Amino acid sequence: MSANLNQTNIEIDDPNFQALFADLQGNILKGHGRDDSRHIFFRFTGNSDENCRWVESFAGEVTSTLAQHQQILSYKRDRHHQLFVNFMLSCSGYLALDIPQKYWPQDKAFRSGMKDLQVCYDTLPRGDHSPKSNPLNDDVQQWESAFRNRVDGMILLAYGGDSARETRQILDDKVSELKKQLAGIAEITLVQAGYVMRNEKEQVIEHFGFVDGVSNPKFLFSDLNEEFKNGGYSRNDPSASLNTVLVKDPGGDNNSYGTYVTYRKLQQNIKGFWKKLDLLANTLSELGQQKVDAEYAGALCVGRFKDGTPISEQGNDGWSNLFNNFNYDDDVDGLRCPFHSHTRKTNPRGDTVRQFNSPPTIEQSRRIVRRGISFGDKNLNPDSEWTDAGLLFISLQASIVDQFIFMQHTWCNNEGFVRENTGIDPLVGQVLPGENIQPQSWPGKWGNGAGKVDFEFSGFVRTLGGEYLFMPSIHFLRHLS
Numbered sequence: 345m346s347a348n349l350n351q352t353n354i355e356i357d358d359p360n361f362q363a364l365f366a367d368l369q370g371n372i373l374k375g376h377g378r379d380d381s382r383h384i385f386f387r388f389t390g391n392s393d394e395n396c397r398w399v400e401s402f403a404g405e406v407t408s409t410l411a412q413h414q415q416i417l418s419y420k421r422d423r424h425h426q427l428f429v430n431f432m433l434s435c436s437g438y439l440a441l442d443i444p445q446k447y448w449p450q451d452k453a454f455r456s457g458m459k460d461l462q463v464c465y466d467t468l469p470r471g472d473h474s475p476k477s478n479p480l481n482d483d484v485q486q487w488e489s490a491f492r493n494r495v496d497g498m499i500l501l502a503y504g505g506d507s508a509r510e511t512r513q514i515l516d517d518k519v520s521e522l523k524k525q526l527a528g529i530a531e532i533t534l535v536q537a538g539y540v541m542r543n544e545k546e547q548v549i550e551h552f553g554f555v556d557g558v559s560n561p562k563f564l565f566s567d568l569n570e571e572f573k574n575g576g577y578s579r580n581d582p583s584a585s586l587n588t589v590l591v592k593d594p595g596g597d598n599n600s601y602g603t604y605v606t607y608r609k610l611q612q613n614i615k616g617f618w619k620k621l622d623l624l625a626n627t628l629s630e631l632g633q634q635k636v637d638a639e640y641a642g643a644l645c646v647g648r649f650k651d652g653t654p655i656s657e658q659g660n661d662g663w664s665n666l667f668n669n670f671n672y673d674d675d676v677d678g679l680r681c682p683f684h685s686h687t688r689k690t691n692p693r694g695d696t697v698r699q700f701n702s703p704p705t706i707e708q709s710r711r712i713v714r715r716g717i718s719f720g721d722k723n724l725n726p727d728s729e730w731t732d733a734g735l736l737f738i739s740l741q742a743s744i745v746d747q748f749i750f751m752q753h754t755w756c757n758n759e760g761f762v763r764e765n766t767g768i769d770p771l772v773g774q775v776l777p778g779e780n781i782q783p784q785s786w787p788g789k790w791g792n793g794a795g796k797v798d799f800e801f802s803g804f805v806r807t808l809g810g811e812y813l814f815m816p817s818i819h820f821l822r823h824l825s
């Protein structure tokens with residue numbers, strides 16, 4: 345019997361899900377939790393039989409959801425560190441393994457790949473796509489060569505040892521071992537290192553300095569319980585059913601599920617971002633009705649202050665960090681948190697219900713699971729613009745078209761979402777190369793529409809490459825031939 349994917353709030357030891365969890369890769373329902381990772385991109389070079397035999401042998405090293413849970417227990421018991429491993433394939437990877445098409449994942453974007461210029465135009469709601477660009481408005485010519493060329497798959501290794509040295513050693517040794525194993529089978533096209541950055545409170549941050557990874561759909565009872573202790577969920581329910589992220593693996597057996605992966609290497613211009621925030625703060629102070637600084641202007645861009653406090657939430661005692669237990673019911677005109685702010689564009693928390701009368705379940709179904717990690721130089725105050733710093737954005741979803749692409753294309757890149765003249769997401773919104781960007785409209789005073797100020801803010805994140813992948817069931821990986 346297949347599992348009920350509508351279920352939420354599942355205990356990891358629920359007997360009805362043991363077979364599914366044993367066959368499902370880890371890092372999907374819960375993040376792997378390690379602070380360092382290596383993303384090893386490869387392109388098969390061997391014949392399909394040899395390729396399949398290697399994947400089958402490697403399947404034994406992939407960490408299942410159950411094994412991930414055992415690793416957590418063993419770490420809590422005796423501080424024993426273990427390597428975490430994910431394995432994913434692009435559509436060209438399925439082809440190189442000579443897998444019959446009926447076993448391929450269905451998603452149209454997965455089938456076309458991220459570089460494809462024509463991907464799923466017919467499935468997207470706006471009618472104004474230019475055939476010159478892909479639906480994300482990416483400038484593929486500017487991508488790193490590893491991503492401009494064919495990517496067949498990616499192995500994710502993650503480890504968190506007692507010291508940085510131990511961690512580096514374990515990960516580098518594993519990469520060397522893989523290079524040997526893959527000789528004659530596949531060419532490693534990129535080994536991308538990722539690491540978690542933390543602030544003085546040990547919270548995870550991204551390169552602009554903002555706390556990241558706060559709001560994510562929660563599938564397991566233990567994680568939901570954690571969120572409950574951390575601010576509750578009376579105004580925002582983070583629980584999500586399994587079908588937000590899982591689909592049946594067409595190449596597996598009855599208990600086999602997988603997830604679609606969006607991978608994007610996003611470079612961040614830290615110096616440029618903060619310089620522009622200074623300018624925005626000065627402009628708001630001059631033309632608006634309150635004196636503000638760059639930190640406040642940054643919160644208008646992101647939707648949260650650097651410490652994670654939502655900008656929409658202020659009580660008599662000042663800002664209240666409601667963590668994730670907030671919505672925009674008291675800010676229906678975007679006068680506290682602008683409609684264009686990154687967190688409001690990517691999770692409108694009821695705006696689409698108010699604006700389009702669309703059912704809340706539709707908005708909820710757009711949610712993605714974020715498992716990204718930072719890359720490059722850890723310096724948050726670089727001397728120059730466009731340094732080697734950014735985010736290895738990884739989202740997991742049941743549909744790339746209806747979740748990630750919809751979010752990036754129809755929400756972040758769309759100047760008319762959620763209302764006309766909203767403007768693009770100032771963090772990650774992209775227009776076609778060479779196209780004009782209309783200024784966003786910023787509240788000149790918190791909660792007050794009288795002094796709105798127009799100011800164009802964009803262009804501090806650029807895409808260096810990416811791919812759509814599928815993280816199949818372990819059963820599929822073990823039984824290729």
Ligand code: HEM
Nearest residue numbers: 550554555556557558559610687690691735751752772805
């Ligand atoms: C939330 C930064 C790219 C989707 C956030 C938050 C920050 C952030 C600081 C708030 C903390 C949190 O809730 O975790 C960034 C940076 C990016 C980036 C610096 C690029 C370098 C993206 C992209 C997408 C995305 C490409 C998808 C198109 C989301 C979502 C949330 C979020 C869904 C949660 C919103 C909520 O539920 O309130 N991001 N992000 N992010 N971001 Fe991003």
